[in-house]
Amino acid sequence: MTDYIVILDADFLSAFLKIERLHLIRVFYQVQSVYVPPAVYREVAVTDLLPRLTVLEWVRVRVPARSQLDALNELDAYRHLGSGEREAIALARECSPSVLLVNDNQARRVAARLGIQVVNIPAFLLACKKSALVSQNELLAIIADLQTRDFYSFRSDVLDLLITPSQNERERK
Numbered sequence: 001m002t003d004y005i006v007i008l009d010a011d012f013l014s015a016f017l018k019i020e021r022l023h024l025i026r027v028f029y030q031v032q033s034v035y036v037p038p039a040v041y042r043e044v045a046v047t048d049l050l051p052r053l054t055v056l057e058w059v060r061v062r063v064p065a066r067s068q069l070d071a072l073n074e075l076d077a078y079r080h081l082g083s084g085e086r087e088a089i090a091l092a093r094e095c096s097p098s099v100l101l102v103n104d105n106q107a108r109r110v111a112a113r114l115g116i117q118v119v120n121i122p123a124f125l126l127a128c129k130k131s132a133l134v135s136q137n138e139l140l141a142i143i144a145d146l147q148t149r150d151f152y153s154f155r156s157d158v159l160d161l162l163i164t165p166s167q168n169e170r171e172r173k
Contacts, residue, residue: 005095006034008059009102010043010084015121015152017049019145025101026058028124028133035062035095037087064090077110085110092116121146122158129162136165 006029013036016022025034036044041061044053053059068090072078078086085107092100092111099117101124102108108118119127125142128134134142139162146152154162 003097004029004031005092005098006031007062007088007092007095007098007100008034008036008040009088009100009104009107010036010040011103012101012121012124013040013053013059014044014047014049015103015146015150017044017052018149019142020052021142021145022056022059024128024133025124028128028131029099033058033060035060035091037062037064037084037091039083039087043084062091062095064094068094072114075110077106077113081107081110089114089116121152122154122162125162136163139163 006025008025013022016025026032036059038061041053044050064087069086072086072090072093078089081089081104085102085104088100088102089107089111092098093114093116097117099119100111101119102111103120108120111118125134125139129136129139143154143159143162147154
């Protein structure tokens with residue numbers, strides 16, 4: 001098990017719920033639980049994904065400290081984020097060491113400036129590929145599912161990086 005506390009924002013959470021592969025996050029980070037702040041849970045609760053979420057006992061709601069939220073509200077860029085992103089960043093800052101899985105570019109920039117380790121969907125998928133958690137065929141299926149079920153679009157250079165077989169995969173063939 002790792003010491004990391006894994007925190008999910010709504011975009012990451014909903015994408016992996018839609019493709020039914022949220023378990024990859026738990027397996028990759030080797031954690032018993034992953035955490036979402038209340039605002040993220042509320043965002044997902046108003047969608048048809050709620051039944052998929054409520055059966056996952058290892059996804060836990062954790063409230064960030066009011067003092068952390070208040071301190072971060074002093075930052076202009078932070079105040080311009082959505083409530084889910086703000087709470088996720090506050091929780092990640094409070095829980096150290098942590099990793100914040102978030103796809104929103106502005107939220108990632110704000111979190112990174114605060115010294116929070118942030119990972120977006122392509123980076124997570126690349127890490128899963130490099131660690132051999134998913135095979136090339138599984139990765140292609142995940143990408144296709146994200147594109148069709150979540151309408152996620154990958155930049156062409158990122159997609160090329162993800163789908164190009166690694167040196168090890170080429171040597172095995």
